[in-house]
Amino acid sequence: MKRSTANKLNMYESVHAVLTDHQSSWQTVPAFASAVTTFETKLNLLRARLVEQLGATTGVSMEKNLRTEDLRKRMLVMQNALFLLGRASNELQLQERNHLSKSDLIHMKLNEFAARCTELKGDLTTYGTQLAAYGITQQAIDELIPLLSGIDELNNSTRKAIIKRKSITKAIADLEQELNELLRVELDRLILVFRESEPPFYQSFESARITINYGGGGTRPQGTDPLSP
Structure with a gap:
C-alpha cells in the first residue's frame, strides 16, 4: 500500500469512527444519513480492494521465486x-x-x-x-x-498477476477520488448544521478530517473547508 493511500485510509477510518460514535446526532437528517451510507459503502469497497491488492501478486511471486530458485x-x-x-x-x-x-x-x-x-x-x-x-x-x-x-507458463502467470494488480490499483485510486469528493462536496458542508447544536460532533469530525502524513505533518486537504475563500 502506498503511503499516501495509508494516510488517506487513516483519515477515512477516523471519520467513520466519529460518524459511528455520533449516529444519534445525524440519523434524523436524511441528506446526512444518505451521505454517510454512501461513504460507508465506498469505504468498505476500498478496504476490500486493498486486501485484493496485497494478495494479487504475493502468492504468484512466492511460487515464482521458489520454482526459479530450484x-x-x-x-x-x-x-x-x-x-x-x-x-x-x-x-x-x-x-x-x-x-x-x-x-x-x-x-x-x-x-x-x-x-x-x-x-x-x-x-x-x-x-x-x-x-x-x-x-x-x-x-x-x-x-x-x-x-x-514450464518457464513460459510461470512467466505468463506473473504477468497476469501484475496486470491484475495494476487494475486493482486503478480501482483504489478511483475510490479514493470518490471518497474525497463525497467528503468535500457533501459531508464537509452538511457538518456545518451541527456546529452550534452538536459542537462535540462537529469538532470531532473536523479533527478527523485532518490527513496525517506519518513522517511529516498533518493537513486538511485544500478546499475541504466550505467556509474557506
Whole structure:
C-alpha cells in the first residue's frame, strides 16, 4: 500500500469512527444519513480492494521465486557438465552457451531467462546421452526438461498477476477520488448544521478530517473547508 493511500485510509477510518460514535446526532437528517451510507459503502469497497491488492501478486511471486530458485540450481549442474563436455570435445559454442554462473542466471530478465531455458533444453536433447561421464543421470535430465518447458507458463502467470494488480490499483485510486469528493462536496458542508447544536460532533469530525502524513505533518486537504475563500 502506498503511503499516501495509508494516510488517506487513516483519515477515512477516523471519520467513520466519529460518524459511528455520533449516529444519534445525524440519523434524523436524511441528506446526512444518505451521505454517510454512501461513504460507508465506498469505504468498505476500498478496504476490500486493498486486501485484493496485497494478495494479487504475493502468492504468484512466492511460487515464482521458489520454482526459479530450484530451477537455477538444477540448470547450473547441467550447464557445468555441458561446459566440460564442450571443453573436452573442443565444441566452443557449447562451452560458450553453458559458461553462465548462478549469479548470471539470477540477474537475467524474464525473457532472457526463458530463452536460456529453451537453449539449455536443446543442449540436453542433443548432448544428454553424453553426460553420464560427468555424473548426470537420465532421470535428472528427464526431471529437468518439463521444468524448463514450464518457464513460459510461470512467466505468463506473473504477468497476469501484475496486470491484475495494476487494475486493482486503478480501482483504489478511483475510490479514493470518490471518497474525497463525497467528503468535500457533501459531508464537509452538511457538518456545518451541527456546529452550534452538536459542537462535540462537529469538532470531532473536523479533527478527523485532518490527513496525517506519518513522517511529516498533518493537513486538511485544500478546499475541504466550505467556509474557506
